[in-house]
Amino acid sequence: MAQLLSQTSSDTNVQGALDIELRKVFKVFDGEAAVRGVDLDIRQGEFFSILGPSGCGKTTLLRLIAGFETPTAGDLLIRQTSMVGIPPYRRPVNTVFQSYALFSHLTVEDNIAFGLKIQKMSRGEIQARVFEALRLVQLEPLAKRFPSQLSGGQQQRVALARALVNRPTVLLLDEPLGALDLKLRKEMQLELKRLHQQLNITFVMVTHDQEEALTMSDRIAVMNGGKLEQVGTPSQIYDRPQSQFVAEFIGDTNIISGKIEGSHPAMLWVKSDDGEKIQVQPTMSGQRLLTAGRVAINLRPEKIQLLRSDPRQDGMALEGMNCFEGSLVSTLYLGTHVNCVIRLQSGRTLLVRQPSPETVSKIAGPVYVLWSPQDCLALALPE
Amino acid sequence: MPPTSPKLPKLQISWQAWFTGLMFSFMYLPILVLAFYSVNESAVSAQWTGFSLKWYARFFHDGRIQQALLDSLKVALGSVSIAAVFGTLMAVGLSRYRFLGRDLYQNAVYLPLIIPDISIAVATLVFLAAISMPLSMGTIVASHVVFCLSYVSLAVSTRINSLDRHLEEAAQDLGATPFQSFRLVLLPQLFPAIVSGCLLAFVCSMDDFLIASFTAGGGINTLPMEIYSRIRTNLTPDLNALSVLLILASAFAVLLAEFIRYRSEQKRAI
Numbered sequence: 001m002a003q004l005l006s007q008t009s010s011d012t013n014v015q016g017a018l019d020i021e022l023r024k025v026f027k028v029f030d031g032e033a034a035v036r037g038v039d040l041d042i043r044q045g046e047f048f049s050i051l052g053p054s055g056c057g058k059t060t061l062l063r064l065i066a067g068f069e070t071p072t073a074g075d076l077l078i079r080q081t082s083m084v085g086i087p088p089y090r091r092p093v094n095t096v097f098q099s100y101a102l103f104s105h106l107t108v109e110d111n112i113a114f115g116l117k118i119q120k121m122s123r124g125e126i127q128a129r130v131f132e133a134l135r136l137v138q139l140e141p142l143a144k145r146f147p148s149q150l151s152g153g154q155q156q157r158v159a160l161a162r163a164l165v166n167r168p169t170v171l172l173l174d175e176p177l178g179a180l181d182l183k184l185r186k187e188m189q190l191e192l193k194r195l196h197q198q199l200n201i202t203f204v205m206v207t208h209d210q211e212e213a214l215t216m217s218d219r220i221a222v223m224n225g226g227k228l229e230q231v232g233t234p235s236q237i238y239d240r241p242q243s244q245f246v247a248e249f250i251g252d253t254n255i256i257s258g259k260i261e262g263s264h265p266a267m268l269w270v271k272s273d274d275g276e277k278i279q280v281q282p283t284m285s286g287q288r289l290l291t292a293g294r295v296a297i298n299l300r301p302e303k304i305q306l307l308r309s310d311p312r313q314d315g316m317a318l319e320g321m322n323c324f325e326g327s328l329v330s331t332l333y334l335g336t337h338v339n340c341v342i343r344l345q346s347g348r349t350l351l352v353r354q355p356s357p358e359t360v361s362k363i364a365g366p367v368y369v370l371w372s373p374q375d376c377l378a379l380a381l382p383e
Numbered sequence: 384m385p386p387t388s389p390k391l392p393k394l395q396i397s398w399q400a401w402f403t404g405l406m407f408s409f410m411y412l413p414i415l416v417l418a419f420y421s422v423n424e425s426a427v428s429a430q431w432t433g434f435s436l437k438w439y440a441r442f443f444h445d446g447r448i449q450q451a452l453l454d455s456l457k458v459a460l461g462s463v464s465i466a467a468v469f470g471t472l473m474a475v476g477l478s479r480y481r482f483l484g485r486d487l488y489q490n491a492v493y494l495p496l497i498i499p500d501i502s503i504a505v506a507t508l509v510f511l512a513a514i515s516m517p518l519s520m521g522t523i524v525a526s527h528v529v530f531c532l533s534y535v536s537l538a539v540s541t542r543i544n545s546l547d548r549h550l551e552e553a554a555q556d557l558g559a560t561p562f563q564s565f566r567l568v569l570l571p572q573l574f575p576a577i578v579s580g581c582l583l584a585f586v587c588s589m590d591d592f593l594i595a596s597f598t599a600g601g602g603i604n605t606l607p608m609e610i611y612s613r614i615r616t617n618l619t620p621d622l623n624a625l626s627v628l629l630i631l632a633s634a635f636a637v638l639l640a641e642f643i644r645y646r647s648e649q650k651r652a653i
Contacts, residue, residue, distance in 0.1 A: 068552055088555045101553035105571040114567075115557035166557065 017044045018080075019170050019202045020065060025074035027060050034060040036226040037074070042170075047196050047203045049213040052223035053249065058206045059174060061223070065204065066172050067091045079169060094163035098175040100155050102147040108158050109134075109143040115166040133165040136195065153184045157191075164199065173205040177212065189216055210250045214238060222246045244379055247298040252339075254304075254350050256297040257381060263291040267320070268378055270295060274346035278322050279373040295378040301339065301353035303375035307368040323370045326350070342369055414630060421623035438624035448625065451609035458520060458595065458605060459588035462527035463535075463581050469528075470535025471577055475569065477536075478543045479551075493537060495530040503529060504597035511598065518600035526598045527591065531584035538580030538644075539573055546572055575647030582640035586633045 020042040027035040034057045042048045050058045063069045064076060067088035076083045083091060094115070103111050112133050116126045134140045137157035147155055156176065163171055176192070177185045193216055196203050207213050213220050214234040222229045222237060222245070230242045241247035248255065258272035268280045268290070280297055282289050310325070311318060326344040340352045350369060424435035442448050477489050495503065507526045516522060550572065554564035592607035599608065606629070613622055 066552075066556060068555075088552070089558045089560055093556075095553070095556045097549045097553060099547050099549055101547050101549035103550065103553075103568055103572075114554070114559075118558040118563060162557065 018042065019044045019078065020204070021075075021077040021080075022061075022064075023075040023077070025061075025064060025076060026072045027057075027064060027069055028072040033226055035064065035071075038226075038228055040221060040228060040231065042202060042204060043219075045200050045202055046218040047193070047205070047216060049205045049207055049217040049220045050223060051207055051210060051213040051220050051249075054208055056223045057226040058208075058223050062095075062172050062174055062204065062206045065170070066093055066095050092169040093172055094166050094168040095172040095174065096156075096159045096163050096176050098178050100147075100159040100179075102155055102158055102162070104147050106146075107143065108139065108145050108147065108150070111147065111158055112162045112165050114162065119166075129165050133161040136164065136198075137161045137191075152180055153188065156180065156188060160192075160195070164195070168201065170202040170204055173203060175206055175208070177207075177209075185212075192216065214250070222249060224249075240377065241298065241379070244296055244381075247296075247377070247379065252301050252351055252353070254299040254301065256299065256348070257294065258297065259294050260290070260292050260378075263289075265289070267373060268295075270297060270378060272297070272346075272348070274344075274348045276324060276344065276346055276348070278376070279320060280376050280378045281373045283378050290378060290380055294381040296381050297376050297378050299350070299371060299376040301351040302337075303371050304350065304352045305370040306340065306342070306352050306354055307370060310366075310368055311370060318370075321370055321372055322376075323368060325366050325368055327365070328367055342367060344369070414627075417623050417630075418627050420620060421627045423620060423623075426620060438619075438621040439628070441621045442625065442628075445621075447604075447609060448606075451604045451606045454520065454603055455589055455606040458523050458527060459585050461520075461524040462531045462588050463585045465524070465528050466531030466535045466584055467577055467581050470532045470580065471539050471570075471573065473532065474536045474539035474543055475565070475573075478540060492540075493533055495533045496537070500591070500593040504594045507594065508597045518598060520600065520603050522598045522600060523595050523603065523605070526594050527588045530594075531588060534584040534587065535577065535580035538576045538583070542573055542576035543569075575643045579640035579644045582636045582643075586636045589629075590633065 018041050020040070022038050022040040025035055025038045026033060036057075038061065050061055052058045060069060064071055065078075065083075067083065067086060067090075071084065078092060103114065106114070109130055112130045113126050116129060121129075130143075131140070134143055137160055139154065139157050139161065142150060142154060147158065150158065156179075160176075173192075177188050180188060189212060192203070192205075205213075205216070214237070217234060219231065219233055220237050221231045224245050230237060230246045232240075237246060238250055241250065244255070247253050256270075256272050256276070256278065258270045258276075258278065260268055261271045261277075262269040263282065265282065268282050270278045270280055272278060278297060280295075282291075311323060324344050326342040329341040329343050329349065331341075332339040336355075338354045338356070340354060342350045342352050344350065352369060421438055422434050422436060423431055424437070425432035473492065477485065477492070503526065507522075507529075511518065511522055546569075550568055551561075551564045554568040555561065559567060590607065592605075592611055595605045596608050596611070599605065604612075606625075610622055610625065613619070
């Protein structure tokens with residue numbers, strides 16, 4: 001079923017070949033730079049997400065690729081061809097808009113056929129391809145309806161089919177699931193993943209939802225203030241954030257700022273501003289190892305173990321582990337897990353995620369937090 | 384037995400209802416009186432002598448009225464068709480492009496609706512004299528285009544500003560050139576607004592006496608001009624009948640415009 005649709009892209013799909021290249025792209029609106037010198041390679045066939053808070057320039061970046069905006073400076077290539085000066089209607093990309101932008105005066109069928117009719121394709125082929133696209137998004141029974149007669153999720157599928165039927169090199173998705181409720185969004189996430197695998201074309205999705213980006217993407221670019229903060233796989237982004245912004249934007253995290261007191265190729269000793277001595281595995285700062293200066297330690301809440309009795313007295317092997325005593329301040333029940341706030345003796349509070357509510361339901365008295373140096377990450381702070 | 388109240392609820396009319404009723408009678412009572420006398424058999428308006436449709440029948444034999452109606456229709460159709468094209472383009476241009484003096488232009492579009500007709504009439508006449516343009520039916524059409532443009536542009540602007548800005552982008556994304564996206568996407572979306580704007584403009588053009596009488600060339604006589612000249616000589620009941628017909632036709636046009644607008648909004652309510 002997907003064979004027809006994916007023909008164009010799978011024929012030429014070479015491992016590692018690039019679909020989109022951005023070279024020092026700038027975009028300035030009325031003296032304000034929305035995109036500042038972005039260098040980005042998007043590989044053929046990957047599911048690529050551009051993630052960032054609102055106003056970070058991610059939608060502008062997508063619109064630059066689609067051709068609705070022209071770069072103020074820099075170059076943009078799709079399949080090794082410069083797209084500067086090429087209008088949107090001559091680019092091998094199609095877009096799914098956040099608002100779907102369906103043509104309300106046309107039926108579902110005619111919406112999907114719009115691009116093919118513009119290409120002056122024969123009636124028979126249009127019919128075949130529209131039918132195939134309808135099947136792909138499971139909307140065959142609704143072909144004769146008007147967009148206003150469809151639910152939000154169905155409209156989303158029409159928008160997808162309308163873009164995919166043209167067999168674009170790259171499918172651009174601008175916050176495609178933003179307007180759907182949570183349950184439908186989860187469904188559509190799976191649906192998008194399925195389509196991506198089935199069609200084997202490059203998907204570029206803009207989103208502000210970090211969870212969505214993490215679960216769906218092959219690679220993610222985190223954007224802030226018009227610049228790329230980090231580009232990498234979801235696990236690189238989550239486990240090895242390269243900047244404070246990325247660490248805080250992706251998921252919950254505890255930030256402990258302090259100063260490096262001693263370093264060793266295998267370990268860093270950091271004294272936090274509140275006096276705790278924390279051992280952290282060393283990290284690269286640019287090309288070299290971080291050995292001195294102020295750092296911010298990032299510690300994911302789920303990496304911390306919560307114990308009711310002092311592990312040192314229990315005779316646990318704590319060599320090289322970080323262990324502190326504290327007390328439970330509050331708990332927040334979240335269904336699959338519990339978030340606890342622990343106040344250490346120094347007064348610092350830590351967010352700790354526990355898998356089951358029973359372990360923390362009624363804790364009075366001291367608790368102990370425990371984590372290994374491998375589970376936290378020191379990022380250099382500017383002096 | 385359950386205590387079902389045998390008493391009828393006391394009929395209470397709120398002051399708002401009184402006020403509304405008063406307003407409506409103030410607006411429509413004269414028209415009702417007019418309609419009443421239009422079916423009066425008597426040639427003298429003041430007394431009722433019986434029901435008759437003879438005043439209505441008269442129009443079918445009145446060549447002058449028919450000629451005037453024809454002139455009015457020509458003027459209205461001419462000016463509305465010109466205004467439909469330019470008013471639409473104006474609204475699209477104003478909402479989709481940014482250019483120097485755009486805000487000023489946007490406000491100036493609606494000026495003809497605010498400026499008194501007499502000012503437009505005198506200004507047009509003076510202007511035509513200044514450029515030594517002989518008065519004709521063309522000059523009436525030209526002066527009617529001025530306010531018809533405003534009606535069409537107003538209706539289309541309202542619609543276009545409520546449209547998803549991404550619609551044309553979506554069309555271009557799917558391979559349509561800017562012209563194709565205008566013709567295949569924007570125009571069909573705007574069509575109901577264009578029609579309803581045109582109907583309003585049409586009614587106003589048919590209705591206009593002042594501007595037409597200032598800018599009409601010799602031999603051109605629109606319906607309002609004909610009615611006015613007849614009233615000056617003698618007030619005959621056939622004018623009552625004609626007025627009733629005009630009111631009905633106008634009301635129908637306005638209702639039609641409103642219906643088209645309403646239906647299109649229902650359909651597009653996504």
